[in-house]
Amino acid sequence: MEGTGPVEALLFWLFALLTVGGSLFVITRRNLVAAxxxxxxxxxxxxxxYVMLFAHFLAAIQVLVYAGAVMVLFVFVVMIxxxxxxxxxxxxxxxxxxxxxVALVYLLVRVGQVLWRVREAAPAxxxxxxxxxxxxxxxxxxxxxxxxxxxxxxxxVVLLVAVVGAIAVARPTRRHAEQEDAR
Amino acid sequence: MTIGHxxxxxxxxxxxxxxxxxxxxxxxxxxMSIELMLNAANIALIAFARQHGDMAGHAFAFVVIAVAAAExxxxxxxxxxxxxxxxxxxxxxxxALRH
Numbered sequence: 001m002e003g004t005g006p007v008e009a010l011l012f013w014l015f016a017l018l019t020v021g022g023s024l025f026v027i028t029r030r031n032l033v034a035a036x037x038x039x040x041x042x043x044x045x046x047x048x049x050y051v052m053l054f055a056h057f058l059a060a061i062q063v064l065v066y067a068g069a070v071m072v073l074f075v076f077v078v079m080i081x082x083x084x085x086x087x088x089x090x091x092x093x094x095x096x097x098x099x100x101x102v103a104l105v106y107l108l109v110r111v112g113q114v115l116w117r118v119r120e121a122a123p124a125x126x127x128x129x130x131x132x133x134x135x136x137x138x139x140x141x142x143x144x145x146x147x148x149x150x151x152x153x154x155x156x157v158v159l160l161v162a163v164v165g166a167i168a169v170a171r172p173t174r175r176h177a178e179q180e181d182a183r
Numbered sequence: 184m185t186i187g188h189x190x191x192x193x194x195x196x197x198x199x200x201x202x203x204x205x206x207x208x209x210x211x212x213x214x215m216s217i218e219l220m221l222n223a224a225n226i227a228l229i230a231f232a233r234q235h236g237d238m239a240g241h242a243f244a245f246v247v248i249a250v251a252a253a254e255x256x257x258x259x260x261x262x263x264x265x266x267x268x269x270x271x272x273x274x275x276x277x278x279a280l281r282h
Contacts (some may be wrong), residue, residue, distance in 0.1 A: 012184055016192045023196055023219050027203035032211055039215050046222050053189065053233045058225075060242055065248055070218070070255045077199040077259045078211065081266055100205040102200065111194045115187060134236065140245065151242070155249045162253030166260035172267065 012052060018045035032078045036071065043067040054135040189230035197223035210262050210272040214255065221251045 022042030029035040043066040050059035133139045144152050196219055203216025225244045232240025266272050 008184055012188060016188075019192065020195055020199070023199045026215050026219065027199060027207060027212065032209070035212060035215060042219070046226065047228060049189070049192070050229060052184075052281070053226075053229045055229045055244070057230070058229065058241055058248075061245065061248055065227070065252055066218070066222075073255055073259050074211065074215070077262060080263060081211070081272060097206070104201055104205070104252050107201070108194070110197055111198075115190050115194060134233075134238070135241065135253075139238050143242050144245065147239065148242045148246075151246050152256055155246050156249055159249060159253050162256050166256040170255065170260035170263045 007054065012049075013054070015045045015048045018042075020137040031082075033075070036074050036078055039074070040067050040071050043071070056135050057140050058135075127175065186230050186234045191226055193223045193227040193230070196220075196226065208273050208275050210265070210274050210277075211259075213274060214258050214262070217258075218251060218255065221247055 020040055022038050022045060025038035026035045026042065029038065043062060047059040047062040048060055048066070050056075200216045200218075200223060203219065204213050207213055207216065212216035225247055228240045228244045228247070232244075234238065262272055265277060269277065
């Protein structure tokens with residue numbers, strides 16, 4: 001049975017620790033560049049978790065799209081904004097924070113309940129998946145183009161609209177350009 | 184390793200993302216927290232796909248990654264446009280759409 005040995009367990013805890021630690025790093029940093037770098041580490045650890053789940057193609061996509069493209073976008077915007085520091089935690093609106101905390105605790109309790117039931121219902125360890133095809137580029141491509149062709153094409157339209165929309169939103173208008181010149 | 188391990192990791196990551204969205208006031212950190220939540224959902228999808236030996240979860244995760252990239256592009260463009268107009272990205276101060 002693959003994926004259930006002590007080495008795999010050790011690797012899982014290592015990458016889980018890296019994921020959680022990296023994400024905590026992201027939401028606690030004052031420096032935006034440091035937070036972005038923490039996000040890069042988190043994404044790499046998540047890619048390793050994908051590999052442990054036999055999702056090799058998605059792990060590669062995770063590194064290329066998230067740790068590559070999305071992170072470059074974030075770093076560019078951080079550099080454009082050029083604001084070194086940011087208040088770490090909001091102190092105003094204490095009542096709102098209290099409600100948010102109660103909601104978060106409630107959500108975590110409910111998620112814990114659901115997870116407990118899942119583990120009771122399916123206590124079996126993850127088994128080796130059927131065949132050597134699972135998770136490969138070939139298998140995912142076959143699934144995408146046979147069963148999920150319409151979502152695939154819809155995603156391509158969404159990406160096109162997003163790129164055009166991003167350019168349209170971020171492009172400086174004539175008025176702003178004149179303001180920049182006057183400044 | 185049971186599927187529960189991966190689901191707990193996914194839930195913890197999702198919770199951290201929620202805390203980031205609720206507690207931080209910088210629009211960029213809020214967007215990074217949203218990315219964390221999307222990744223948590225992806226881990227759950229892929230864990231279930233492995234448990235059931237079904238590639239459909241991978242297809243969904245693929246779509247989620249693509250939509251997240253599109254969301255990041257549009258969201259960051261909006262942040263840049265807002266910064267150009269208002270000179271700040273504090274979500275508490277951006278109340279132009281408040282009724």
